[in-house]
Amino acid sequence: MNKLLKIVSMFAVIALVATSVMAAEGGNPRKGKHLYKKTCKTCHGPDGDGGELTPMSKTQAQWDRFFKKGKHDAAAWGDLSEKDLKDVQQFLYDHAADSPQPQTCG
Ligand code: HEC
Numbered sequence: 001m002n003k004l005l006k007i008v009s010m011f012a013v014i015a016l017v018a019t020s021v022m023a024a025e026g027g028n029p030r031k032g033k034h035l036y037k038k039t040c041k042t043c044h045g046p047d048g049d050g051g052e053l054t055p056m057s058k059t060q061a062q063w064d065r066f067f068k069k070g071k072h073d074a075a076a077w078g079d080l081s082e083k084d085l086k087d088v089q090q091f092l093y094d095h096a097a098d099s100p101q102p103q104t105c106g
Contacts, residue, residue: 027083032091035084043076050076055095055103063092 044053058066066072067089077085095103 027086027088027090029087029091029094031084032087032089035080036088036091039078039080040088055092055099056097058092058096059098060093060096063089063096 040053042048043050046052055063067085080088093099095101
């Protein structure tokens with residue numbers, strides 16, 4: 001019984017640690033990349049109205065500030081949910097100019 005309790009509590013600790021790491025990561029960058037290509041690139045591709053934009057166009061702090069302010073014309077976000085936007089933010093942030101893996105293409 002005692003041993004079983006130990007095992008159970010060990011799993012509980014592992015689960016807690018795993019969720020807190022995920023929470024710190026926030027969005028899902030893989031999904032974000034897909035959404036970015038599908039939604040943002042229509043206006044932010046090489047010949048888009050919004051000017052070309054890639055993850056490398058900004059620093060991590062600049063991306064965070066941009067999404068925090070949420071000043072973008074709301075219509076342009078299309079029907080992206082809060083969660084979708086978080087994923088896009090995560091993708092851009094992970095590949096920002098000052099990130100370990102800057103990316104020029106979305
Ligand atoms: C319907 C077209 C359209 C879509 C879709 C769109 N944008 Fe934009 N975006 C614009 C236009 C036009 C501007 C420039 C005018 C303005 O600031 O509103 C702009 C401006 C911006 C800027 C500021 C540019 C700068 O140099 O600081 C950022 C950042 C940005 N968009 C990010 C995004 C992201 C991220 C997405 C996808 C989630 C997105 N946009 C989707 C049209 C669009």
